[in-house]
Amino acid sequence: MACEIKTTCPYCGVGCGVIARVGDDGAVSIKGDPEHPANFGRLCSKGSALAETLDLDGRLLHPEIGGRRAGWDEALDLVAERFSQAIAEHGPDAVAFYVSGQLLTEDYYIANKLMKGFIGSANIDTNSRLCMSSSVAGHRRAFGSDTVPGTYDDLELADLVVLTGSNLAWCHPVLYQRLSAAKASRPEMKVVVIDPRRTMTADIADMHLAIKPDGDTALFNGLFAHLVTSGAVDQNYISAHTSGFAEAFAAASALDLAGLSAASGLTQSELRDFYRLFETTEKVVTCYSQGVNQSAAGTDKVNAILNCHLATARIGRPGMGPFSLTGQPNAMGGREVGGLANMLAAHMDIEKATHRDQVRRFWGAPMVASKPGLKAVDMFRAVADGRIKALWIMATNPVVSLPDADAVEAAVKFCPFVVVSDVLRETDTARHAHVLLPSLGWGEKNGTVTNSERRISRQRPFLDAPGEARADWWQLAQVARRMGYAEAFDHASPAAIFAEHAALSDFENEGRRDFDIGAHATIDQPGYDALLPFQWPQPKGSAPQVRRFFADGGFFHPDGRGRFVAVDAPKVRPINDAFPLTLNTGRVRDHWHTMTRTGKSARLSGHLAEPFVEIHPCDAQTIGVADADLVTIESPFGAAIVRALVTERQAPGNLFVPMHWNDQFASKARIDALVAPVTDPVSGQPASKNVAVRAARFAASAYGFAVAAQKPRALDAAYWAIARAEGGWRMELAFTDTDGDWIDWCRRAFSLPADVEPIGYKDRTSGELRLAFFEGDRLLAALFLSPRPVAVARNWAVSQLGATHQNLGRRFAVTAGRPGANTPDPGATVCSCFSVGVNQITAAIRDGCHSVEAVGQRLSAGTNCGSCRAEIRGIINACLAAAAE
Ligand SMILES: Nc1nc2c(c(=O)[nH]1)N[C@H]1C(S)=C(S)[C@@H](COP(=O)(O)OP(=O)(O)OC[C@H]3O[C@@H](n4cnc5c(=O)[nH]c(N)nc54)[C@H](O)[C@@H]3O)O[C@H]1N2
Ligand SMILES: Nc1nc2c(c(=O)[nH]1)N[C@H]1C(S)=C(S)[C@@H](COP(=O)(O)OP(=O)(O)OC[C@H]3O[C@@H](n4cnc5c(=O)[nH]c(N)nc54)[C@H](O)[C@@H]3O)O[C@H]1N2
Ligand code: SF4
Ligand SMILES: [Mo]
Secondary structure (H helix, E strand, O other): OOEEEEEEOOOOOOOOEEEEEEOOOOOEEEEEOOOOOOOOOOOOHHHHOHHHHOOOOOEOOOOEEOOEEOOHHHHHHHHHHHHHHHHHHHOHHHEEEEEOOOOOHHHHHHHHHHHHHHHOOOOEEEHHHHOOHHHHHHHHHHHOOOOOOOOOHHHHHOOEEEEEOOOHHHHOHHHHHHHHHHHHHOOOOEEEEEOOOOOOHHHHOOEEEOOOOOOHHHHHHHHHHHHHHOOOOOHHHHHHHEEOHHHHHHHHOOOOHHHHHHHHOOOHHHHHHHHHHHHHOOOEEEEEOHHHHOOOOHHHHHHHHHHHHHHOOOOOOOOOEEEEOOOOOOHHHHHHHOOOOOOEOOOEOOOOHHHHHHHHHHHOOOOOOOOOOOOHHHHHHHHHOOOOOEEEEEOOOHHHHOOOHHHHHHHHHHOOEEEEEEOEOOOOOHHHOOEEEEEOOOOOOOEEEEOOOOEEEEEOOOOOOOOOOEOHHHHHHHHHHHOOOOHHHOOOOHHHHHHHHHHHHHOOOOOOOOOOOHHHOOOOHHHHHHOOOEEOOOOOOOOOOOOOOOOOOOOOOOOOOEEOOOOOOOOOOOOEOOEOEEEEEEOOOOOOOOOOOHHHOHHHHOOOOOOEEEEOHHHHHHOOOOOOOEEEEEOOOOEEEEEEEEOOOOOOOEEEEEOOOOOOOEOOOOHHHOOOOOEOOOOOOEOOOOEEEEEEEOOOOEEEEEEEOOOOOOOOOOEEEEEEEOOEEEEEEEEOOOOOOHHHHHHHHOOOOOOOOEEEEEOOOOOOEEEEEEEOOEEEEEEEEEOOOOOOOHHHHHHOOOOOOOOHHHHHHHHHOOOOOOOOOOOOEEEOOOOEEHHHHHHHHHOOOOOHHHHHHHHOOOOOOOOOHHHHHHHHHHHHHHHHO
16 A cells, blocks of 8 residues: 655764655655755755665575575574674784664664674774764864754854855755755855855855865954954854963964965955954855865864854854764764764763763673774875784775775785675675675664764654665674673664664763753654754753753863864975866765665766766866866776866866765776875865876877666777666767777676677768667667767667667667757756756756746746756856856
8 A cells, every 4th residue: 555654864964854655566756845845845866866776686585605696594603703702812903893874873873882892992983984083073173072063044044154165055955955945045045155166056056165175264353353353243242162372372473464375376356345244244154064074174163163153152142153064964963972083972081981881781781992993094004014904894885985995995805804784786896795684774774863863863764675685783783692792682672772762862961961862762662753943952851942052151072162283384284396276076956975875866976977087177278178078086096087178167276076986987087096094183084175186188099988778798899888768778989909809898798688789880980880680670789880979869869768669760860879950969967857968958048948947937947956957057058158258
């Protein structure tokens, strides 16, 4: 029978409520939950496409040992035995867990309890190290706790929203929609975007500050000094509730305006305008994300921002405050259970003996790790040099996402025993596991997540567990029992784990710790099933509440005061002549991390279908690269080959490459292979946004584009990138050697039946080659080859996979590579929800649709999730500007 289940989106930290409807036929449809306070019914392109990522294609459905199918008992026994053996022979620090902000709180709680309380090591770290650890460290330095003071409402209530190091339009799209809607209804509201690139987010900004990489500390130090000298600070608040002001002010005053301009790369008038705007606007929210966190000075950047809010007492009041935007759906939950190697459960500190003792007694644990464990980058170094003998990787893909990724891959290969718990069988990391454990995916798993505004929501299952897949918490608890800790890991359900977690947050707390959800300490199964989204804290006996922190002090340092932190602007990295460009890495709108889920959706894969580098026209000219050429990028650590996207949105000297592509989707685009393993000295977070590299044109002798109904096998090409497409796959190719039999190449690549004959042609003058293979009236595969980047109407070519080609004429039309005059080519997908392409949008603009709304009325583009509205606005602006020239 059809049913509707309320759950939470598994992607970004906005934490949108989702209603999943399972029809009588089992088909799943997804819509936003109008009652969820994060999104009030909205969803972005990724959320809207969730149903397209639920198929079992590529799923890991059974445990495997050494590549052979195994039973659960056998696999769990082996994991417990090898971990116990490593501990017995080499001590507890010889084992490690590397987990993820995509685990549910309940999974995470069990992983942390097992490692820190029972194994007795703190060698559990998480991909949140790469994501939020600078924010955590900055919060703890300033507030004495890892507290996000504000709520999402603050972004709507503010008169000035500063977004620094955040591409909100693409990475937190629903929050961006809330912000744009607030700005549209209150045009006096100002938005400032601080980002070296002119991102889509910058398109709604009143001011875009194209800061130099890592210029943020200087920028906010200058702001702090300006606020003091202009008298905008709140002396009462500073003296009543803080300490360290004088030292921080002295450090902030180190540079004059000329020095600030040099350090930030912004003009003196840009600095003055921004400082004045901040000074004169009471209600300011400063949101920050990876452009701040992922830096060798990430923690200092965070504190430079926090200093400005503390000095003006613009914190914890409606419409005011610093706001760390969390990345993953449960980045916050992971912090609450203490999943980082230097934290303890329930926001307690591993360094504090009283906290360790409290946790030990609560858990009834033999011991609690007494010192911080290895942080992610160091953990994999310890794997590489043999100190870690057994490693369990869960819900993360470090061979793609950690810096110096080739070295990480070598370390994982070298490790004597590696367990990977994942939903997919083939990932760049899973291929090196000794034991593979099949986990439940979204729609199957059951638990809670916490979003950026401290709101805890339920993820509820609406699909049966496929094959033998089991929950991550269950896998961990089963191993714990086999290691001899049966009593402490006898939880019957996620509800029981959540109750224990809530009880620990309340345990001997009495207001001393920010994280307190004691109200849920006795929750039972029906209560858990019905749990509505709520914000923490919610101590014992209290009702759900909206709570902001620190408006009246109440910090969590022992003296109750917040701390100003004196921070110095980092020295600007001198240009390295051998690696003169700065590589910046990050995200695109429609892909999620290593693409294990978004890569399944043709709609999402159509937005940007191959790895690319954004490069400024001047740099492109210097290295002799034209738009759509291929580029090799190299650092001392590794290399990648990606497509050139020449754009003035990029700053000269900087390159931007997305983090998503990996060996499953491209020949050589794991960009973390190039990223130096440089980390912030306080947080240990890698500096993934500022890497010295060089770039050169990749000399291909032929370029190709192909579509195929079946996923191709190994592609024998100097460059390849594949993407899901409606009815099959699409791929970009390049070759350095064009001799050879292309028909045979196609047969091998696309596993074509021997009796299928190609049609096509080779033009000897232009060097173009076209081949298409049909079975009956269906297109099996087509290859378009050219000495130059191939001019094929890609979306049209893809659509031919689903078309019927009854006669030879229609079949030959495919080899033309473009539609006939009466069927226009939609162009690259802009609106994923309605599959609207750029050519359709430009045609509508030529027809007089000069606003996003008008384009929406004509084509529906941008009217569902709205994630592409910034892009549509960009296309309109570009067209109108071109027309005006
Ligand atoms: N579509 C999509 N959304 C996502 C994700 C995804 O994979 N795909 N992942 C989620 C996760 S886990 C995270 S952590 C968030 C990340 O969300 P964001 O942090 O918004 O995303 P990024 O693209 O990593 O980086 C943001 C911006 O920082 C800029 N930047 C680089 N260097 C500097 C600098 O020195 N100073 C400043 N001020 N800016 C700089 C980059 O140019 C980039 O535009 O996104 C979440 N949302
Ligand atoms: N260069 C560069 N590198 C970066 C970044 C950057 O901006 N630039 N960003 C960093 C950041 S902020 C982040 S958060 C990381 C993200 O990097 P990763 O965590 O490595 O990326 P994901 O693709 O999200 O990996 C999740 C894995 O878990 C699997 N999975 C999904 N759901 C479940 C589940 O419920 N249980 C289990 N067991 N497995 C599951 C997926 O199939 C996938 O293999 O990348 C970091 N790396
Ligand atoms: S903004 Fe998009 S990706 Fe993020 S939680 Fe909401 S629907 Fe999911
Ligand atoms: Mo992240």
